[in-house]
Amino acid sequence: MELPAIHQTQTHPSTLVPPPTQQEPHLQQYISLLLRTCRTQKQIKQLHASAVKTHQMPSISSSLLSLYSNSNPQIGSLEYARSVFDRIQEPTSHSWNTIIKCYVENHRSHDAILLFCQLLFQQPRLSPDNFTFPCIIKGCARLQAVKEGEQVHGLILKTRFGSDLYVQGSLVGFYSKCGQVVSARKVFERMPERDLVSWNSMMDGYVKSGQVEAARELFEEMPQRDLFSWTVMIDGYSKCGMIEAARQYFDRMPVRNVVSWNAMIDGYMKCGDCVLAKHLFDEMPERNIVTWSSMVTGYEYNHRFMDALEIFEEMLKAGLVPNGAALVGALSAVSGLGLLDKGRWIHSYMRSNGIKIEGVVGTSLIDMYSKCGSIENALEVFRAIPRRSHVGLVNEGRRYFEMMRSEYGITPTAEHYGCLVDLLCRAGHLEEAKDVIEKMPMKSNEIIWMSLLSGCRSHGNVEIGEYAARRAIELAPDATGCYVLLSNIYAAAGQWDNVSLLRGMMKERGLRKDPGCSSVEHGGMVHSFVVGDRSHPQAEDIYSKLNEIRERLKCAGYIPDTRQVLLYVEDKEKEVELAHHSERLAIAFGLINIEPGKTIRVVKNLRVCNDCHLVTKLLSDIYDREIIVRDNSRYHHFRNGSCSCKDYW
DNA sequence: TTAGGGTTAG
Known part of the structure; x- marks a missing residue:
């Protein structure tokens, strides 16, 4: 649209506010x-x-x-x-309601709640009304924030808006969505009059908690039914596996829309009837993005990988831009077939269509490349994924920290500063983290400097790392952890002289690094291993298993990450050192002795190294084993080639 | 005067 020129008003030179003109x-x-x-x-x-x-x-x-x-x-x-x-x-209530709703609609319900609190506590002339409450209750439902929703419910009861039909209906929906059907029913029962929406919300609550018969009773009872009620019943019977009953509702309903067709298609897919699902898909008068995604994910769910890819391509030919669900389905189908070229094609399609590679889609892409045997591509994607989601959280972290003081009058404690520093370090904002520590009002402790030090290790910053280590050593000269972290930093930067200096210093001060030690429980005994350990009775078997592992890793395209090996040795030797890390010995032992299908559980006294982490991910896939490693800071649950920590630890 | 709550894929 071309806009006609607008005559600009004359602005008085001495003032910002223009004088009134005609x-x-x-x-x-x-x-x-x-x-x-x-x-x-x-x-x-x-x-x-x-x-x-x-x-x-x-x-x-x-x-x-x-x-x-x-x-x-x-x-x-x-x-x-x-x-x-x-x-x-001076925003009006209407403006507040509009912006709060906007946040909820954009899946930013946390921010919606923040705004709601501002409206509540900082706007003496305004207060939430019958339009605000349904919005904020919906936000709580989106977040499954039961406690917060209940608090808002309490607040509603203190106002005159507790009798508003929309407010009551939204509460029924909130409790239903959060799986609190008993509370939902209580609100529903107390409603002096009920509209269709409240009936539908209540029914959906029963359906989502698996009580399809209770939903049916309501459906029979309700004075009138529209589209939504029928679709809820189709969805309910589909989800509990009663596909014929679902179909009866589908056939009986007076008017159908694309959502009811989609619910029915998904029902058939989930019970394994791809033929009937496809039949409906071909028959239906109108399709939307959910229809197509349901077909792709449905075929994938039934391991009909080729069909999934065919329908995915058909979707693109029809001119639709696939969403996350369809892409994840298609990529999983590629993984199932191991069709690397097809996977690459989808990847390049995403690039050329400006589809952001992040979140679940990014993970699927990495998973696809790994399963198709291209670790290089998997790593490439992994490294290229912008950690913006983290950046966003860092911003939020900073903001919440600031708000503690400015809006809630809470004085941050040393632990709060520790959290902020940890957050900044993980995201690589090392200068800022250092600044926070130096400016915090209380005396710093070695723990907060260690957290900066470990941030420097992950991000390879020697300069700040040295500084943090010095401060930590000043405060706790006997803590071996900081010497070890600092030598890790030096080793990664190839500064071997400094590594030896540090080792000398530790020797002088009579400090010894705890040797890495991993244990596995088996047959009522704990089997422990240190690096390069050959003392176990089954040592011979364990080392031949390690050889087999090495071969299979090589086939999977694995390249050792030797950055964290402390020894001043050639690359080849570093690899050998890595291959005999205590957790590898423990896992090899587990693979030999713990029966297939059972989880291998390892406990390690130190932090698991980057390379062992990558290897364990691969092993969980190659040997189709769940492996759980508890290191000194957290649990790592390895399954199907990935870890529960999402490589962020 | 305007606005608010309910169904389908992941």
């Missing part, structure tokens, strides 16, 4: 009128710019806020909505 009312009406015709975000932004330029913002900001809050991403934008909201001098 043009203004016209200009305001003109912009307001044009806003109503906006169909794209670009058009809204153009008018927004004009309004800023001509000082018309105060009069149109609430219309702009509503437009930017539109749930259609072609029109709405959370960031712009927030920016408009923040510049409204």
